[in-house]
Amino acid sequence: MDVLVDLDGTLVDPKPGLIGSVQYALDRLGLPVPPADELLWLIGPPFRVSFPKLLGTPELTELAIAHYREHYLGGAMYDAIVYDGVPAALDALGAAGCRLIVATSKPHTYARPILERFDLARRFAGIFGPELDGTNDHKGDLIAHIVAREGVVPARAVMIGDRAFDVAAAALNGIPTVGVTWGYGTESELLDAGACALCPAPAGLAAMVERLRDRHGRSGSP
DSSP states (O other): OEEEEOOBTTTEEOHHHHHHHHHHHHHHTTOOOOOGGGSGGGSSSOHHHHHHHHHSSSTTHHHHHHHHHHHHTTTGGGOOEEOTTHHHHHHHHHHTTOEEEEEOSSOHHHHHHHHHHTTOGGGOSEEEOOOTTSTTOSHHHHHHHHHHHHTOOGGGEEEEESSHHHHHHHHHTTOOEEEESSSSSOHHHHHHHTOSEEESSGGGHHHHHHHHHHHHHHHTOO
């Protein structure tokens, strides 16, 4: 079974570096800087979707992204925390024969060094995210690209993510999602989006994916 895995809010908590970089961008633009806890909704979606909502206008989006990247690439990208139990959960999935692929809304040029810094990259067969110019910003497009590039069979795959847009993007490609509740999405958000199951802790991921694989086998899925 192929397992597509989100990054922010699923593998790592990016709050300190990501939100700090957003605050830096707002300050550079001369705009009010809300406290960190009021900006948590920005974790997950691509900034070309969320920044216009934050700024109240699309005109400043690219400049805000440029300021954000200036701070983020200055070292803030590594100001993150791997969730407890994640490395062991990935190892258990790999031992069960799953092919692990990162599917993140973070540009892959950032995602790869972050995963390497935290010794997670070696556990994945592929690391995919949007291009810096916005290509594959929509996660549905990104997952379609992964399916085509990696030969993923949707009926024998699962997405693991913490936000509703993870669920929706996977569903567009015929892939069910296990919603994780240790990230930034709520149980109701994930269930309302159509998550097939919820996982409260990384230690339960391998068993949950195994049950989904068994269910596919019994139903005669290819």
